[in-house]
Amino acid sequence: IVFNSLSWGRRGEAVEVLLGSEDAAGDPCAYAVVVYTRQSRPVSSQAECTSSAMLCGSLGPESQPDRDSCSAGNSTIVRLQFTTALEGLAYGLFYIVFERRSSSASTGARIPSAHPVTDGSGEDLLLSNDCLQVTFTADGHLKQVFHKHRKRTYTFSQDYVEYHSDQRNGQGSGAYVMRTSIFPTLLLGLGLAVLVGG
Structure with missing residues (x-):
C-alpha cells in the first residue's frame, strides 16, 4: 500500500522497496520482480540486485544492523523502484510477484482478487x-x-x-x-x- 498523507496530489512519486530471501523462495536475485496494480496491470519498475552489506551504512539508525552482521553480510537483496501518482490523502494498492527468469512460470504468488474479510467476532x-x-x-x-x-x-x-x-x-x-x-x-x-x- 502506498499512501499520500498530504492534502495535495503528488505526481511521479518514487517508491522504493527492499526485498530479501524471506520474500522469495531462496535468492531473490534469481527471479524477475513484477509490480501489478489492483487491476492486475503491470507497472513500469526497475529492480537492482545488490549485497545486503552494501546497505549497512545507508539504513536509518533504527533499522541499521549491528557491525558483525554488516561485515559478514553476504546475502543478496533486490532494490525495487517504481513511480506512481497519488491524489491528496489517497492510496494505491500494488502487488509484488516473483517470476522465474528461465520461464514464464511464477513462484506461485498470486494477485489477490478480493480484500480479506476481517473477523468481527470478539467483544465490543x-x-x-x-x-x-x-x-x-x-x-x-x-x-x-x-x-x-x-x-x-x-x-x-x-x-x-x-x-x-x-x-x-x-x-x-x-x-x-x-x-x-x-x-x-x-x-x-x-x-x-x-x-x-x-
Whole structure:
C-alpha cells in the first residue's frame, strides 16, 4: 500500500522497496520482480540486485544492523523502484510477484482478487467521557452512541466506500460513509468530531 498523507496530489512519486530471501523462495536475485496494480496491470519498475552489506551504512539508525552482521553480510537483496501518482490523502494498492527468469512460470504468488474479510467476532470496545459513551464493534466499526444526560442511544452502521479516478488505475480515497436513521447530528466528544447523517 502506498499512501499520500498530504492534502495535495503528488505526481511521479518514487517508491522504493527492499526485498530479501524471506520474500522469495531462496535468492531473490534469481527471479524477475513484477509490480501489478489492483487491476492486475503491470507497472513500469526497475529492480537492482545488490549485497545486503552494501546497505549497512545507508539504513536509518533504527533499522541499521549491528557491525558483525554488516561485515559478514553476504546475502543478496533486490532494490525495487517504481513511480506512481497519488491524489491528496489517497492510496494505491500494488502487488509484488516473483517470476522465474528461465520461464514464464511464477513462484506461485498470486494477485489477490478480493480484500480479506476481517473477523468481527470478539467483544465490543467502549469509550466514554462525562457526556457520551461510544461503542465500537470488535473490527473497529462505530456501533452506537449513548448520550448520558439525555439517556438516548443512537445506533449506527458503517459502509466503506472507495472513490476511484476515471482512469481506474488502482488509486482510491479510502473514505467511508456512516449512515444512520437519525437527523444529521454533529457529535463532539471523546476527542472525536464526526459528522453523521442519513
